[in-house]
Amino acid sequence: xxxxxxxxxxxxxxxxxxxxxxxxxxxxxxxxxxxxxxxxxxxxxxxxxxxxxxxxxxxxxxxxxxxxxxxxxxxxxxxxxxxxxxxxxxxxxxxxxxxxxxxxxxxxxxxxxxxxxxxxxxxxxxxxxxxxxxxxxxxxxxxxxxxxxxxxxxxxxxxxxxxxxxxxxxxxxxxxxxxxxxxxxxxxxxxxxxxxxxxxxxxxxxxxxxxxxxxxxxxxxxxxxxxxxxxxxxxxxxxxxxxxxxxxxxxxxxxxxxxxxxxxxxxxxxxxxxxxxxxxxxxxxxxxxxxxxxxxxxxxxxxxxxxxxxxxxxxxxxxxx
Numbered sequence: 170x171x172x173x174x175x176x177x178x179x180x181x182x183x184x185x186x187x188x189x190x191x192x193x194x195x196x197x198x199x200x201x202x203x204x205x206x207x208x209x210x211x212x213x214x215x216x217x218x219x220x221x222x223x224x225x226x227x228x229x230x231x232x233x234x235x236x237x238x239x240x241x242x243x244x245x246x247x248x249x250x251x252x253x254x255x256x257x258x259x260x261x262x263x264x265x266x267x268x269x270x271x272x273x274x275x276x277x278x279x280x281x282x283x284x285x286x287x288x289x290x291x292x293x294x295x296x297x298x299x300x301x302x303x304x305x306x307x308x309x310x311x312x313x314x315x316x317x318x319x320x321x322x323x324x325x326x327x328x329x330x331x332x333x334x335x336x337x338x339x340x341x342x343x344x345x346x347x348x349x350x351x352x353x354x355x356x357x358x359x360x361x362x363x364x365x366x367x368x369x370x371x372x373x374x375x376x377x378x379x380x381x382x383x384x385x386x387x388x389x390x391x392x393x394x395x396x397x398x399x400x401x402x403x404x405x406x407x408x409x410x411x412x413x414x415x416x417x418x419x420x421x422x423x424x425x426x427x428x429x430x431x432x433x434x435x436x437x438x439x440x441x442x443x444x445x446x447x448x449x450x451x452x453x454x455x456x457x458x459x460x461x462x463x464x465x466x467x468x469x470x471x472x473x474x475x476x477x478x479x480x481x482x483x484x485x486x487x488x489x490x
Contacts, residue, residue, distance in 0.1 A: 290316065
């Protein structure tokens with residue numbers, strides 16, 4: 170099991186619970202927050218892995234980061250490593266990852282890429298993320314050469330207000346300064362706008378909702394490289410998904426609420442997209458039992474194209490248990 174978010178109450182950059190960190194966590198030394206293009210450039214720097222040897226790469230965490238590495242960062246960096254070993258005419262269409270140990274953001278992560286298969290249409294890679302000589306995450310990813318075929322999709326929800334009319338996360342959390350902690354210093358590379366109440370409000374202030382919906386986009390401009398957009402979407406897909414389990418019950422993260430740890434993460438990419446343009450993340454939880462919650466998410470562009478589907482299971486424990 171991978172403790173991205175310490176069950177005792179810590180969190181990752183996704184905004185899951187650390188009673189001292191608020192919705193984002195981070196090291197206490199920095200006082201200035203990166204926003205907009207500066208934060209996006211910092212994310213791009215984090216995704217620019219160093220080549221150590223053939224199929225061996227090294228990645229770092231942001232200077233201001235949670236003590237435990239954000240799971241979306243590890244998955245995105247692993248995808249960068251895998252993508253570098255694949256022909257440019259093949260794009261990633263699916264990835265499946267397991268978080269097996271908590272990552273330490275104070276030291277680099279080594280990514281070892283194994284070439285499983287290169288066929289006429291598909292390439293498959295397996296990536297292991299390593300710290301202290303032990304795996305913290307492993308992932309399989311499949312890449313496909315573009316081809317024609319059947320085409321249909323689920324419909325985008327029709328009752329969602331446009332992103333410009335939805336409050337930013339900072340505006341929603343302004344009512345709860347006691348819960349912000351150092352969240353105000355974590356780089357905001359992704360603009361997240363919850364349609365309903367986020368899981369960081371005070372316990373009792375969140376109504377139960379079966380669907381949790383949020384508009385997201387990378388908060389600056391990305392290069393026109395499909396792999397980078399896929400990696401940025403992978404990063405963002407871990408930001409709000411598990412919160413949909415709590416939304417079902419009107420529960421929250423942190424004090425008087427829950428702590429969580431992502432156990433696995435699966436992502437399917439269906440159609441071209443840009444991660445620096447608005448997309449709707451329509452999330453829900455089909456089941457929760459045994460201390461675990463399953464969350465599913467559908468990602469739509471603002472003009473209604475279904476571009477990705479995400480599934481994640483997480484461990485959820487009430488703070489203090």
